[in-house]
Every structure is written in C-alpha cells, then in structure tokens.
Amino acid sequence: MIPLWLYLLVSAALFSIGTFGVLARRNGVAVLMGVELMLNAVNINLVAFWRYTAPSEINGMAFAAFVFVIAAAEAAVGLAIIISIYRSRHSVVPEDASLLKG
C-alpha cells in the first residue's frame, strides 16, 4: 500500500496552496475557489485516516460525505453574496465590500 504520509503530504500541499489562494487573490470568486481547495484537502485527510486507521468503522466516510454537503452550501451562499455585492458595488474585490465599515 501507499504509505499514509504520502497522502498527508499531498493533502498538506493542497491545503497550503488553497490558503495562499484565499489570502492572496483579489477576486472574490478566486478566494472561494481557494476555500474549495482547502475543503478538498481536508476531505483527502479524512478519507486517508479512515482508510489507514479504522477501515472497519463508517465514521470517516460519513464525515467526508458531510463535508461535501457543507462545501456545496458554502459555494452556493458565497457565490450568491459575491453576485449580490457585484450588483450594488460593481466590484468582485472583497475589500470594496465595506458598507458595514464604521
């Protein structure tokens, strides 16, 4: 079998790339894409630990399935907010959404 740490390495690299995308991109849609990459890295971790430490339990797979649900909800609401902000501010840069700033 492929050692567990290789999966963890890929997952950590994917998470770091996603973090960079979230922190550095100026476009709100690209920020959400970074969040999706991070969620996928977490899911690889969950499934890998399930497969290597407790394959006879169902918990790991069920958790991964719930992460899918959260990711779908997050993408739908996040993109709706971005489109709504774009309507009122004509910008997709999160820094321009400063209506609540005192």
Add this chain to the structure above:
Amino acid sequence: MGDVNFFLGLAFVVFSLITLGGAVGVVTTRNLFRGTIWLMVSLFGVAGLYILLEAPFLAAVQVLVYIGAIAILFTFAVMLTRSLTQLSDRYNRVWVNLGGAVLLFVFLMMGVILPTWYNWTPSPSIMTATVQSTTDLGIALVDKNGFVVPFEVASILLTAAMIGAIVIARETDD
C-alpha cells in the same frame, strides 16, 4: 517502498500531480474562467485519490457534486461578474501570503507528516475485506444509532442555503 505495487504507485503519483498542478493553476491563472477549468482538473485528481483510498462512492460524489455542480456554479459566477475584465491585479501582498502558505506547509510537515512517517510500519494487515462499503454508508446515514440526526441537519442546512442563495442573489425591483 519495495512492497508498493508499481501501478498503484504510478496512479498515486499521477493523481497527486493532477491535483496539485490543477491547484497551482487555480491560484496563479489570471483568467478566472481558466481558473475554473483548473479547479475541475484538481477536483478530478482528488476523485482519483478517493478511488485509490477505496472510497468509490465518494469519488462518484466528488465528480457529480464538485465537477458537475460546484464548478458550473463557479463558471456562472465568473461570467455574471466582471471577473474576466479585471485581469490586471491578481494578488495583494503576494510575498507575505506566499511566505505564510509555505510556513503553514512546514508546520504541517513537522507536526503531522514527519511523526506519521517516523512511525510508519508497512503493515499488510489492512485488509480490503474489512473496508466498509457504500451499502454500509447508506445504512449508517439513516440508522438511528448512526448518523440520522446529522443527516437531517445537513438536509435542513442545504435547504436553508438554497433559499438563502436565492434570496441574496435575487434582483430587487424597487
């Protein structure tokens, strides 16, 4: 790693490269439409990793939900906003954030991956027969001793997210 099946290892390397290459494409490309395509590539690589981890149901859900629905949602968002014309300024404070991401990776390496690598014993005892199947997952999701409450909560969350997304994105005609 002498006991690793060659084709299994090759498939792992290929899927990992697809995943990470697609991810790098997502965070570096100027054109966000291409970024969405790269996102699909990366998610496809993750689906391949699920196959290697013997979770075929999750791989199918990954292709259906992520590549089939979420990536299309991103395509719509890119096209409905002016993302394609604001191509000039991609990043803010790129070096600080790049350093932060690399630091995070190093932390993860030292905290999680190196101990795992240290304690790794290639045990052939991980049997395919004991791996839970998709049928077990389905039963566990509606079992009252399993995940039925989180399952229903997830359904409510999805409904609320759907209604919320419609309400937020709806054009107000006043």
